[in-house]
Amino acid sequence: MxxxxxxxxxxxxxxxxxxxxxxxxxxxxxxxxxxxxxxxxxxxxxxxxxxxxxxxxxxxxxxxxxxxxxxxxxxxxxxxxxxxxxxxxxxxxxxxxxxxxxxxxxxxxxxxxxxxxxxxxxxxxxxxxxxxxxxxxxxxxxxxxxxxxxxxxxxxxxxxxxxxxxxxxxxxxxxxxxxxxxxxxxxxxxxxxxxxxxxxxxxxxxxxxxxxxxxxxxxLPVKAGRTKVQERRLSYIYLRCAGEVAFHRRGKGDFWQGLWEPYLMVGREGAVVESEGTVVGYENLVQGKGEMVLLAHDVKHILSHRRLLCDFYFLEVQQKPVLPDDYIWIAEPDLDDYAKPRLIEIMLQRVEEYLGKN
Ligand code: SF4
Incomplete structure (x- = not known):
């Protein structure tokens, strides 16, 4: 034809x-x-x-x-x-x-x-x-x-x-x-x-x-080249003190801008520094003699052009540690009022399961 x-x-x-x-x-x-x-x-x-x-x-x-x-x-x-x-x-x-x-x-x-x-x-x-x-x-x-x-x-x-x-x-x-x-x-x-x-x-x-x-x-159709997928490793801590949890709002220039996430710890061997300036060492957090519990390891989460590998931790402290300025303490029942990425919702489910058992 x-x-x-x-x-x-x-x-x-x-x-x-x-x-x-x-x-x-x-x-x-x-x-x-x-x-x-x-x-x-x-x-x-x-x-x-x-x-x-x-x-x-x-x-x-x-x-x-x-x-x-x-x-x-x-x-x-x-x-x-x-x-x-x-x-x-x-x-x-x-x-x-x-x-x-x-x-x-x-x-x-x-x-x-x-x-x-x-x-x-x-x-x-x-x-x-x-x-x-x-x-x-x-x-x-x-x-x-x-x-x-x-x-x-x-x-x-x-x-x-x-x-x-x-x-x-x-x-x-x-x-x-x-x-x-x-x-x-x-x-x-x-x-x-x-x-x-x-x-x-x-x-x-x-x-x-x-x-x-x-x-x-x-x-068909033919594609010339695929976009390279970048891998990022993130370690989050559900840092809890007297029924409140440390959260901060993600800033400009990266994914999830404007959404809320719990304390972001960097420091594992080979980890990519997630955000300079928001990093506080683990030693600072455990002054309260809390015990860090690993809730999930290597949770995979796919974003466009990025593959996230994440660890979720839980840490209960008796005293609030000094955190970077952008962190606030949120009462647990109020967490629903803050917009969060899906990955953090998954983390909160793990926390709930953990707390339900303990
Ligand atoms: S248009 Fe698509 S669905 Fe229809 S015959 Fe061609 S390839 Fe198959």
Missing amino acids: AMKSLQSAFSSILLTWFEHAGRDLPWRHSRDAYRVWLSEIILQQTRVEQGRDYWVRFVEKWPTVEALAAATEDEVLRLWQGLGYYSRARNLLAAARQVVEAGGFPQTVEGLCRLRGVGAYTAAAIASFAFGVPAAVVDGNVYRVLARYFGIDVPIDSTEGRRLFASLAQELLPPDRAADYNQAIMDFGATQCTPVHPACLLCPLAESCKALGEGRVEV
Whole structure:
């Protein structure tokens, strides 16, 4: 089939597929830019199944962008807790304030790109879903579907690949069906042409799919290079004194910015210094003659581009040791009020189990 007719067959088959197989997602019932934008930020690094509940909770708590803009960072981080990639939550609040200040959401891709946390993909999604702008989305799903269907082996993470896929995606987009088409291709990649075990046998595009015809489904799309994963070792102490625990808020320039964590001890052989200036030696802490108990060793936790290896300790002291200035003592029943990363929630469960036994 010639390229042009292949392209028009692709778009119309995809739209027909979408009519009966598209996902029914709560934010699709409205073209309200606030709801659309919120869903896109939540879904940036989160699966739909997990993001759906968070979206509902956000909309219930803050039904309008004005309401969200008036929230505090702590409130937003608390509701975001468990979703990971916390810079999204901070950007969400900053962007809500930008929108309120500007008197409403921008209605162009360029204008939307100026909002904090909104890149080219998110801007195209919001512009097409909320305002019907004919801008094609290009995300991992789109790369995969296009690379397979058109049999393209140019690496998707190369400059050439990014240009080629962006222009092909734009050519394929029917200008009068921008929102439907963008949703269709994303759904198709998420549920039909999946990264592993795509449902080729039941695929409406199978007849003209290049990758299927050439036996290259498993090798497309091609990626040039993988980002190196950095390993970090962290040792946390649940440092407790008279029912209070030492916690501090993580600062700028590292992951989990703005979230709370217990005392971070560094000092194991080969450990990476987590944060200079917040390190106090173990000797200082045990002046209170407490006994350090190892609750868990080498707990693995994966972040984007980072693999954390963590130890959890418990230490009860009779006197509060002198800690760096950014530490505060929090009464244990109040710990729920502080936004924490998932890893620290896991640590708190271990502490609870330990205290339950002792
Ligand atoms: S035939 Fe398979 S590889 Fe080709 S578009 Fe359909 S699901 Fe994807």
